[in-house]
Every structure is written in C-alpha cells, then in structure tokens.
Amino acid sequence: MSGSLQRPIKVLHVAETIRGGIASYLNELHPKQEASFGADNVHYVVPSDHRGDLAVDDTQMTTFERSGRSVSGLFQMLRASLQAIDTFRPNVVHLHSSFAGLVLRPALAARPQAPSVIYCPHGWAFSRETGRLSHKVAKAAENLLARTTDRIICISGDEYNEAVRAGIPADRLTLVHNGISKTRPEPQPVAAMWPSKKAKVLFIGRLDRQKGYDLLIEAARRLEDVLDVRIVGASVVNKFEGPAIPSNVTLLGWLDRREIEAHLEAADLVVIPSRWEAFGLVALEAMRAAKPILAFRTGALPEIVVDGVTGALCEPVAAGPLAEGFRRILEFDLKVLGHRGYDRFKQFYDVQKTHHQLQQVYADVLQGDERQPEKQVQLQSDLSSNI
Template sequence: MMKILHIINSLNIGGAETLITNYLIYAKNNIKTDINDLCILYDSDTFLYDRLFRNGITIYNLRLKHKYDIGAIFKLIRLINEEKYDIVHVHLFPALYFCSIASYFTKKINYIFTEHSNYNSRRKYIIFKSIDYFFYRKYRKIICVSDNVKNELIKWLPSLNERSVVIYNGILEKRGEISFIEKNFEYDILFVGSLRSNVKGADILLMALRHIMNKFDKAVIVGDGKLKNDLINLRNKLGLKNKVEFLGFREDIETILEKSKVFVLPSRWEGFGLVIVEAMSKGKPIIASNVGGIPEIIKNGKTGILVEPGNELELANAIEKLLNNKKYAAYLGENAYNDAINRFSIETYVKNLRKLYMSLKI
C-alpha cells in the first residue's frame, strides 16, 4: 500500500487541476490499496473542488492569503510528517518551491514534480537558472507531460535529464456511441481555455473569425480570467457581437462539446493541451496551433489540423474548410476519437504513474 499526498496551488479551472481531479476520482474508485490525499495552497470555490468533495477525497486547504506566503512551508512540514506519506507529488509553481524547502524537514519521503508547461517567465532571466536548480534538485523524479516539455526543461537545466520522464496526461472518458455524421449542432466553433493571459490565443481566434464572419452562425468561448473584458471589447470592435458568445466557466464542458461542430485552440505555447484530448474523446474535428506538445497529440491531417501560432488567416481558412467539408470533418473526428481512447485514457495515465511510484519504493 502507498500513501500519497498530491499538492497543487488551487483547484481553479485549468489542465493541471483537471488532470489531478481525474486521477484522484479514478484512483478512489479503482485502486483500493492506495491512499491519495490532496493539499491545495489557496481557496478554490470551483466545480472541481465540489467533484472531489462529492467523491470523498480528503482535501487539506492551507488557505494562504497571498501567493508567496512562506507560512505554507511550515504547514506542509507539519501535514506531511503527521500523516506519514510515502510520496509527495507536486504540481505547478510556487508549490514547486514550497515543497522543495519542506523536503529538508520531512525525512524518508519521495518527492516528485510534474512539469506541465514548456515555458515560464523565470526562464527569461539567467539568475533563475541556479535558483531553479536548487529547488528542482530535491525531486527524485520530474514528470513531463510531453516530449516537448521535457526537451525545454532539459535545455534550461541539463542536469535534470536522468531524472525526467514523460507521462502523457489522461482524461476520464465516458465511452458511449459517438456519431460522426452531420447533426443539428448549436455551435459552429468552440474554444475552451483560460482567459487569465493571452497564452491560449482567444484573441487570435477572434481575429480569425472576422475574416469568415459570413461563413458561420455562432462561436462560443468557454473560460474566464482578467482578460475577458478586453476580449469582449475586441469582439465588439471586430463586429462579432452577434456571432461570438462568452460563456464563462462551465462545468458541462462535455455537453457543450457535443453541441459543437469544430473545436479550436490557437495557443501561443502549450505544454500538452488536455482540453484537446477531451475534444478528441467526443469525436470533434480539431484545429490547434503547431506549437509545444500539441503536435504530439494531433497528427496533422489525420486527427486534426495544425496551424502556425498567431497566423489568423491560416486559422480562418482551416475553420472554413471544416465547416464546408462535412466528410473531412467526420474523418478527423473519428480518427481523433480512436486515438484519444487508445493513447490518452486515465487508465493508461494511472498505470504509468503507479509504475513510477512503485519504482521509488524499491
């Protein structure tokens, strides 16, 4: 039996947060020999928190008042020592730093970290190379969510090469009959992503849609963040007010996917793109940027269409192509569905992760 504590900043909506939620629910229902608890640093009043609570997952909430509250370190030390965990599995920054320091005061415990992104702002400054090395060195294994993420990490810190492994993310896929033929869709185009920054490229999508505004009826943007009002203003400025709707955070992503013809994610950079896999599992034809770990998920022309990041005209042409060519869209959707359930299931993710966990106990 293993006792594992998963630590993440919050349960705000995002790929890492969705992954850990999927894992904890699956493990609770299917791996009776393990204990998997969760610790979050900041309050999170989201549907992910509610899902975990309803499934009986133990959640420790440190309720930090600001991002760099060093009191987190003392709270983590106390929790880890009192509960006697075998493994502490950490996600995201600044949990990365807090747990690294805590590891000096929690003996005989294996710490691992999942690297979710192929880029962060620290890598712009050479001074952080030594700082990051100091913190990463306390983790026995670094899990990278794609080959691209691993390659970029090793460029930054070559000494981590031997400790870094690639494990693709997995989704809780509810298998059922998927129809790839044309039906009455509510939305022509769907975007799902955080609006906290411009990373996911919602603005690029809006710029692309202005070129084909007479070719579609309704596009929807699911997500929220500080840039939402700026994006709404951009939509209105481009004359798309009656064409593009902002839905905010939504718990019913699966339902919205089923109601949509085409899924689009024009990211500027992307470590993996879990939402792409979710769209694949619903048999959606997908258009995404040829950047980061996305080409490891999407096979261009077979399971989706890849476009150059930031190229609004290429994106517009790809959207128009799928809206006009139902047969090709169905071909991509069917291939995407088969690939998702074979390569990116939560079962595969858990199997690979537990194999890594077990190797640390030897």
C-alpha cells in the same frame, strides 16, 4: 509493478492553482489512485476557492486561502502543505506546476526524513512567453531544484525534450503522457441548444494570454459570417481584459462537466489557440467526443493532433494564421476528422495507462528510498549554500 513494495503508497498532491487543466488531470487520476491505494491514502492541498473544481471527498482535502497569485498565497500553500504532511504522513508528495515546485521542494529538502518528492511542471516556466532574463532564472532554478526531486514527470515528449535542452538531468525525468477516461460523461440534456448555420466552434479553457483567447476573438471577428464561437472558461491568473467581443462570440464562463459535454456534442470543431501548451487535455476531451481540432503547431499539440487527419495545425502563432486555419479545416469533412481523432484517442490516451505508469514511478522511488542518510545531508548542505 516491478519488485515487491513493502509499504503502501500514500500520496499527497499539492497545487497552487488547479482551475482548468490540473483539475481535469487530478479528477481523471483520482478514481484510479483511490481504487489502487485506498481512499485513506490519497490527499490533496488546493486553494479554497478552487475546492469545487475537484471531485473528491472533504476528508481527502486540505485547503488554503489565496487572493490571486501573491507571496501571501504561496506562504499559505506552504503552511497548509507542511501541516498536511505532519497530519497525513504521506510517503510521496506529488507537486503540480511551477509555484508548488518552487516553494515546496526547498522546504522538503530541508526536512529530515522527508517524503519522496515527485514534481510535474505541467509546462516549464522557461518555455513560456517571458523575457530572456526570466528564462535564464527559471532554467537555473529548475536545474538546482531538480537535485531535490526524486522524479520529474513530463506529460509530453515536448516537455521532456525542453527539460533535456535546459540541462535538467535525464535520469530525473520520466515521460508519462496525460490520459482521460474512455468513458465519456453524459451530456446535460438540452443544455447546449446551438441553432446556427455557421460553423460551430468551441473553446474550453482559461481566458489567460497563454491560451490565446485574444487571437481567437480576432480571428472570429475576421470570419464573422463563417463562424459561431462559444467560449467556456474565465480568467484565472488575471482579470479578463480581452478585446471587445464580436457578435459571433459568446462567453459562457465556467461550466460543469456535463454542460461542457453538451456543448462538445453540439459543436462542429474545437479550437485550441494556445501560445504555448505543455499538453492540452482539452484536445483529448475533443477527440473522445469525436470532434476535430484546430490548433497552433506549438508545444505538445503536434504530438496529439495529426494535421489533415484528426484536425488542422497552423503557424505562426497569430490571429491571421488562425483565421486561415479555420478556412482550411472547414474544407475537410469534419465528421471524418472527428472519428479518426476518436480512434487515435482510444489507442494512445487512456487514463488507466497514465495511472499505471505513475504508480510505477511512485513504487520505484519508494523502493530506492532506503535513501542513504549521508547523501540526504549532503543534498541539504548543497541546497543551502546555493540558495
């Protein structure tokens, strides 16, 4: 760490929802931050119904009630966060995803002597599949709120470039790639018996439109004699209302980490049919298990998956190209692709590197946080007039 930091880092993570990628991100990061900052200096605000997704001690957790995504749920998150700030007294608040960033950043900007604010969008709202007006509003909001943010963490080169194109000042942005532990969790013994002569395909993720589960089901229907597909996950944002499930697709719901590792062990390949993807931690989990990946050429996935080397990429985003992608990847030696992916994972995606880079970001904002009081007053005034 550059410079000498007088104060210990005391970080509060806040998320409106964690199920899926954000829970994986926090679970990977937590042991590193706890070891570096101390167990008493890392705390979380998360929804109560996702409490079990986070492998941390109850004393490190503040929860709030929510019933789906609603104004009431956002208010409960805000109230729980402000209470946690008053009790825990962090010097860094690390916000995860758009809704936490949208609600907390104005509230913290309006507070005197607020902690430093780090924001990680985990995928820009303006990069998602929405209407033109929604895109414009999201870009305007992110540009305005960037002025209240000490640092914005982009988890992929694609996310960073999207931010610059949207007009977000580059001096607010820092690229910190996701990483996971090099040590793979032990697979649950005999949890994933998969006696099939077809290609065994595993999907892990939310059954929400973003993740393209409907495209996978349609591609599987077209390749019923070729593929045996298992889907680990469930809907988070909306109720599952997907197409009828063909006979070669099995829905498993959410599983614990060791069960997921058992299914990874048994699978021939992992599919990530996301319509948009800020990063895709599932890709790293697949590579760590030496499994090849089939994905669309979208978002950060082309940064992670090397076409024809560690997996296969297809485009455009639709069921037909996905089915063709399956046919193409099955022409390769899947074990060779998987081992190349494992080598790439070891080289680039260790969570220790992610932790060190985030620690440096925290240290930098705290060292620069002998913040001129007049600058903070001006920021609050500008924000109030704009909102």
